[in-house]
Amino acid sequence: MSWNRRHVLSLADFSPLEYDTVLQTASSFREVLTRRTKKVPTLQGQVVANLFFEPSTRTRSSFELAAKRLSADTLNFAASTSSITKGETILDTAKTYLAMGTDMMVIRHKEAGVPQAIADEMDRLNVKVGVLNAGDGQHEHPSQALLDLFTICSLMDVEKPRSSLLKGKKVAIVGDILHSRVARSNIWSLTATGAEVYLAAPPTLLPKEFADFAKDSDLDRKLFIHWTLEPALIDADFVMALRLQKERMTSHLLPSLREYHQQFGITRDRLKLCKPEVKVLHPGPVNRGVEISSDLMDDPVLSLISQQVTSGVAVRMALLYLMGGGKVG
Amino acid sequence: MSWNRRHVLSLADFSPLEYDTVLQTASSFREVLTRRTKKVPTLQGQVVANLFFEPSTRTRSSFELAAKRLSADTLNFAASTSSITKGETILDTAKTYLAMGTDMMVIRHKEAGVPQAIADEMDRLNVKVGVLNAGDGQHEHPSQALLDLFTICSLMDVEKPRSSLLKGKKVAIVGDILHSRVARSNIWSLTATGAEVYLAAPPTLLPKEFADFAKDSDLDRKLFIHWTLEPALIDADFVMALRLQKERMTSHLLPSLREYHQQFGITRDRLKLCKPEVKVLHPGPVNRGVEISSDLMDDPVLSLISQQVTSGVAVRMALLYLMGGGKVG
Amino acid sequence: MSWNRRHVLSLADFSPLEYDTVLQTASSFREVLTRRTKKVPTLQGQVVANLFFEPSTRTRSSFELAAKRLSADTLNFAASTSSITKGETILDTAKTYLAMGTDMMVIRHKEAGVPQAIADEMDRLNVKVGVLNAGDGQHEHPSQALLDLFTICSLMDVEKPRSSLLKGKKVAIVGDILHSRVARSNIWSLTATGAEVYLAAPPTLLPKEFADFAKDSDLDRKLFIHWTLEPALIDADFVMALRLQKERMTSHLLPSLREYHQQFGITRDRLKLCKPEVKVLHPGPVNRGVEISSDLMDDPVLSLISQQVTSGVAVRMALLYLMGGGKVG
Numbered sequence: 001m002s003w004n005r006r007h008v009l010s011l012a013d014f015s016p017l018e019y020d021t022v023l024q025t026a027s028s029f030r031e032v033l034t035r036r037t038k039k040v041p042t043l044q045g046q047v048v049a050n051l052f053f054e055p056s057t058r059t060r061s062s063f064e065l066a067a068k069r070l071s072a073d074t075l076n077f078a079a080s081t082s083s084i085t086k087g088e089t090i091l092d093t094a095k096t097y098l099a100m101g102t103d104m105m106v107i108r109h110k111e112a113g114v115p116q117a118i119a120d121e122m123d124r125l126n127v128k129v130g131v132l133n134a135g136d137g138q139h140e141h142p143s144q145a146l147l148d149l150f151t152i153c154s155l156m157d158v159e160k161p162r163s164s165l166l167k168g169k170k171v172a173i174v175g176d177i178l179h180s181r182v183a184r185s186n187i188w189s190l191t192a193t194g195a196e197v198y199l200a201a202p203p204t205l206l207p208k209e210f211a212d213f214a215k216d217s218d219l220d221r222k223l224f225i226h227w228t229l230e231p232a233l234i235d236a237d238f239v240m241a242l243r244l245q246k247e248r249m250t251s252h253l254l255p256s257l258r259e260y261h262q263q264f265g266i267t268r269d270r271l272k273l274c275k276p277e278v279k280v281l282h283p284g285p286v287n288r289g290v291e292i293s294s295d296l297m298d299d300p301v302l303s304l305i306s307q308q309v310t311s312g313v314a315v316r317m318a319l320l321y322l323m324g325g326g327k328v329g
Numbered sequence: 330m331s332w333n334r335r336h337v338l339s340l341a342d343f344s345p346l347e348y349d350t351v352l353q354t355a356s357s358f359r360e361v362l363t364r365r366t367k368k369v370p371t372l373q374g375q376v377v378a379n380l381f382f383e384p385s386t387r388t389r390s391s392f393e394l395a396a397k398r399l400s401a402d403t404l405n406f407a408a409s410t411s412s413i414t415k416g417e418t419i420l421d422t423a424k425t426y427l428a429m430g431t432d433m434m435v436i437r438h439k440e441a442g443v444p445q446a447i448a449d450e451m452d453r454l455n456v457k458v459g460v461l462n463a464g465d466g467q468h469e470h471p472s473q474a475l476l477d478l479f480t481i482c483s484l485m486d487v488e489k490p491r492s493s494l495l496k497g498k499k500v501a502i503v504g505d506i507l508h509s510r511v512a513r514s515n516i517w518s519l520t521a522t523g524a525e526v527y528l529a530a531p532p533t534l535l536p537k538e539f540a541d542f543a544k545d546s547d548l549d550r551k552l553f554i555h556w557t558l559e560p561a562l563i564d565a566d567f568v569m570a571l572r573l574q575k576e577r578m579t580s581h582l583l584p585s586l587r588e589y590h591q592q593f594g595i596t597r598d599r600l601k602l603c604k605p606e607v608k609v610l611h612p613g614p615v616n617r618g619v620e621i622s623s624d625l626m627d628d629p630v631l632s633l634i635s636q637q638v639t640s641g642v643a644v645r646m647a648l649l650y651l652m653g654g655g656k657v658g
Numbered sequence: 659m660s661w662n663r664r665h666v667l668s669l670a671d672f673s674p675l676e677y678d679t680v681l682q683t684a685s686s687f688r689e690v691l692t693r694r695t696k697k698v699p700t701l702q703g704q705v706v707a708n709l710f711f712e713p714s715t716r717t718r719s720s721f722e723l724a725a726k727r728l729s730a731d732t733l734n735f736a737a738s739t740s741s742i743t744k745g746e747t748i749l750d751t752a753k754t755y756l757a758m759g760t761d762m763m764v765i766r767h768k769e770a771g772v773p774q775a776i777a778d779e780m781d782r783l784n785v786k787v788g789v790l791n792a793g794d795g796q797h798e799h800p801s802q803a804l805l806d807l808f809t810i811c812s813l814m815d816v817e818k819p820r821s822s823l824l825k826g827k828k829v830a831i832v833g834d835i836l837h838s839r840v841a842r843s844n845i846w847s848l849t850a851t852g853a854e855v856y857l858a859a860p861p862t863l864l865p866k867e868f869a870d871f872a873k874d875s876d877l878d879r880k881l882f883i884h885w886t887l888e889p890a891l892i893d894a895d896f897v898m899a900l901r902l903q904k905e906r907m908t909s910h911l912l913p914s915l916r917e918y919h920q921q922f923g924i925t926r927d928r929l930k931l932c933k934p935e936v937k938v939l940h941p942g943p944v945n946r947g948v949e950i951s952s953d954l955m956d957d958p959v960l961s962l963i964s965q966q967v968t969s970g971v972a973v974r975m976a977l978l979y980l981m982g983g984g985k986v987g
Contacts, residue, residue, distance in 0.1 A: 033430055035374070036374065036375075037373055037374030038374045038375075038376075038430060039373070039374040039402075057406055057407075057408075058422075058425055061378075061404050061406065061426070061429065062429060064404065065376065065402070065404060065429055065430065068402045069374075069402070284421075284425060285418070285421060285422075285425070286421065288418075288421075306424060306427075306428040307428070308428075309425050309428035309429055310428045310429065310430065312429070313429055313430055
């Protein structure tokens with residue numbers, strides 16, 4: 001096991017060893033969560049500030065709970081986007097929370113790069129504050145991809161979830177790839193751990209240029225792009241549906257939700273193209289009957305959605321623990 | 330003492346034994362609240378999620394404080410009503426908090442039946458999560474009626490508040506009965522414990538059909554309906570004024586606040602019709618000079634409003650304790 | 659050392675002994691904040707309610723953190739100004755939090771006098787609840803002035819910050835004096851501890867009548883008023899810039915931000931008029947390039963802005979501790 005990161009901003013340069021460290025640490029925290037008293041004193045007296053410049057209830061709750069279960073104190077900052085308009089001001093807000101004594105910052109912002117900019121500033125100031133990217137624009141959402149990885153690996157080996165289990169697995173990612181930070185982070189983690197990733201979406205949500213991303217990144221033998229659903233589903237081990245922002249339709253990127261569901265919606269029937277043991281994931285919240293059919297979503301055998309949420313708390317505990325200098329191994 | 334409920338959704342089927350269990354448990358927690366360190370470790374490591382789909386500061390604070398004094402961790406979810414529109418999505422939100430590891434959910438929603446639907450889903454999933462109705466539409470608000478009961482019974486016997494003390498007492502409930510979940514829950518608790526309940530309101534806020542509710546429920550000998558104030562007040566032991574939603578006037582159910590106060594406002598003078606020891610209750614927040622005259626509201630002898638708020642924390646501690654499987658007796 | 663206050667509402671009648679008590683108590687809490695576990699059990703089981711009728715993220719976070727580090731439970735009340743319109747209702751809200759069992763109330767309101775009115779009501783009710791003014795209209799913001807004092811005195815003697823260090827120091831306060839509660843509280847604390855205070859602002863933001871305030875208050879030999887920047891800066895030991903509300907311009911009190919910066923903006927160049935060891939303070943948040951030039955703001959030698967934020971937590975811990983009856987000395 002190995003961990004040398006103060007910040008978790010992107011998965012682009014994560015090593016298999018780092019993935020394994022997160023998976024094993026999360027696994028030990030999952031054990032904590034099965035006890036009646038689901039708490040450890042690890043971060044007692046430490047302060048975790050949730051700086052959510054973009055509103056989010058579920059992700060904020062997940063981080064807040066992870067911090068509380070490590071016995072940290074939490075501060076919640078929820079900005080109305082109107083009150084903060086300039087990049088400098090965001091840095092000043094972060095520096096204010098730093099000066100108050102914050103030990104770790106969990107940051108969500110609608111613009112890509114803000115968590116990185118804050119982390120750079122913390123490093124420049126030479127303070128030991130960890131920054132965790134909880135979603136920045138259309139860039140990355142690393143904790144989501146790590147909880148997806150943990151969910152998948154735990155399914156294959158609940159005792160020893162490890163990244164090598166992904167080797168040769170086929171994962172389909174379906175939906176609004178273009179605007180999805182979840183997709184980007186998952187592409188990094190899944191290809192790095194040996195899976196093959198098949199993207200499927202209408203061309204407006206998966207432009208030709210996206211293929212260049214694969215080539216540039218030396219991912220071209222592990223990342224495949226399709227504008228129809230079927231080739232991505234055939235023999236897939238895992239199908240990951242992405243949340244569809246309804247706003248996309250008003251900007252003419254989508255015809256209608258009904259048509260989208262007809263072409264790219266995941267249903268029980270369509271899953272017959274996949275491996276018999278296929279599982280479905282979704283980062284939530286789900287538009288029932290759009291990305292996934294309603295009955296499939298509630299299927300306790302096929303759907304991993306609920307496990308993803310549970311994994312989220314354990315994985316975020318692991319990340320805060322590791323960033324906070326927790327001993328590894 | 331006796332307790333077999335996982336959820337507290339309605340008082341319609343509460344037994345006198347259950348009322349007594351709540352009263353006695355609340356009584357022991359009231360003792361805790363008089364200490365300097367007003368905390369017990371009962372729910373340490375447990376998570377209480379306050380899912381308030383309808384905004385409320387005071388009720389949410391009361392539940393939050395009750396949970397914290399039992400040493401639980403709390404999560405607050407405050408939905409803008411706009412973001413959540415469909416029943417299924419509410420269930421999905423609840424299931425997300427379930428998957429995060431929530432042990433108890435306190436739910437408020439503007440539509441009747443939502444807490445019941447969530448409780449049903451939890452039972453269907455066979456998870457040991459308790460659901461507490463913190464107000465659903467015009468249906469019920471059981472913790473409010475229980476704190477009213479605790480306030481009244483404690484007044485009569487502070488050492489041993491018990492439901493039998495209500496036997497033969499006359500309680501007037503005055504105001505917007507039609508739209509009041511507080512009234513509905515109080516009708517159940519007060520009649521079940523032996524009190525006689527006299528409702529008084531203008532016909533627009535207490536329609537003829539409401540009398541059928543009494544007959545259907547076999548309450549016809551304990552529940553009386555009046556369209557003027559005086560008969561309800563005569564010889565009353567307790568007068569409960571309900572909050573008037575000012576929105577009612579725009580929908581032509583009320584003439585003006587001044588006229589309402591003239592006909593149904595509780596004043597020191599009008600209380601002369603009641604028993605000499607009469608006390609006044611109000612669930613708050615009060616529109617001063619509308620439901621109750623301002624001087625009466627501040628009268629430390631006649632008004633129980635402040636005691637109601639204090640009772641609220643003890644009663645909610647009791648409910649969370651009992652739902653969480655706390656030992657009875 | 660000496661402390662007899664239940665409430666902290668204004669600095670107008672603070673004695674040098676009281677300032678020293680706050681400074682020394684804050685100093686001992688600053689030591690706590692350097693430990694890995696930055697927490698003390700002082701207020702365990704006590705409830706601190708933050709009643710912010712005017713929104714504020716940074717001040718509320720600072721008080722919340724101070725309370726949590728004293729192991730208190732916190733309740734946050736954030737009012738949309740629309741829902742509460744009448745003075746009585748604010749008292750009723752405070753009384754509701756009192757009845758829930760709140761031990762201390764931290765109150766911010768856009769109207770001057772609200773914290774005082776709530777404190778008066780608590781005293782009238784003869785309850786042992788402390789009220790702390792976290793900013794009321796254009797009246798006072800005592801904890802801000804106390805943290806400024808602590809920051810300055812700690813700079814001069816980190817081991818023993820004491821008010822006598824201010825004797826004979828020249829402090830310039832620059833900006834929107836007229837509308838600033840921070841300026842008013844600082845005028846009291848700085849003159850009481852022996853400093854000379856030079857106010858500098860355009861006449862629209864520092865009207866002639868303000869000089870009467872000085873005379874009335876017997877401050878006329880310690881408080882000086884200037885409508886240009888230079889005389890205030892000459893030989894100053896400390897320069898305190900105030901936040902400029904951009905709304906002032908729409909009401910024609912200010913020409914433009916650019917012109918304001920040209921005439922009253924604090925820059926590295928202008929600081930050459932001051933003592934060589936001069937330091938710059940600002941209560942935050944700063945409009946970069948308006949009140950202070952951006953490079954000066956980030957200068958770790960000249961700017962005390964970050965130390966002010968850090969001092970804020972220690973000073974607020976000290977105030978809550980002292981108000982809560984913590985032993986002095």
